């Protein structure tokens with residue numbers, strides 16, 4: 001599905017005092033492609049704005065990112081990178097689905113944002129992201145939902161970082177996030193966690209999204225973190 005498809009729907013994503021109106025496919029489920037799944041167990045999760053993605057947007061909206069470089073990993077349609085761009089960052093939205101990147105570019109242009117979007121698979125990162133390292137801020141939302149994701153991100157994220165990089169990952173308490181966080185901690189990364197509610201949603205369990213914030217270790221910043 002592409003942004004010209006009349007079945008696409010508009011969604012308002014609250015992000016602090018910013019307004020973010022994005023176009024997306026009506027349902028991720030309808031986009032499931034059995035060949036893609038058979039090939040790489042790939043599912044079109046990109047087509048929705050997930051609760052963690054909303055939390056990340058709310059958080060970024062509170063930051064002044066003027067002059068900072070920001071890369072969003074597993075961005076889906078790129079709402080995090082869009083808010084970062086609205087807050088003054090030079091932002092790059094990335095995802096392994098070309099369709100996600102197409103929607104990301106379309107939405108950024110529609111919002112009048114100067115934001116880039118590129119196809120990036122964490123397991124084979126292109127030079128266009130490693131050559132631009134160190135990034136000031138590396139962000140992601142709901143990207144630790146499978147064990148293989150943590151394994152790939154443990155290798156990739158250090159390669160994107162320098163001594164002053166901050167890494168922010170919003171996660172809806174996925175079980176597979178735990179080994180990743182533990183491995184980063186064991187590798188000497190400074191770590192803080194905030195527990196935040198999803199904007200506009202009342203949840204009986206209280207805070208539901210974990211916001212993991214990491215800072216690189218003093219030594220071996222770019223060394224792989226084995227998850």
Ligand SMILES: C[S@@+](CC[C@H](N)C(=O)[O-])C[C@H]1O[C@@H](n2cnc3c(N)ncnc32)[C@H](O)[C@@H]1O
Nearest residue numbers: 045046049050053074075076096121122141142
């Ligand atoms: C649950 S969705 C979250 C989307 C968006 N961040 C949000 O919170 O709304 C996970 C995203 O990670 C992407 N993804 C999964 N594995 C990936 C990989 N190996 N390389 C790049 N992107 C990947 C998916 O395509 C999807 O867009």
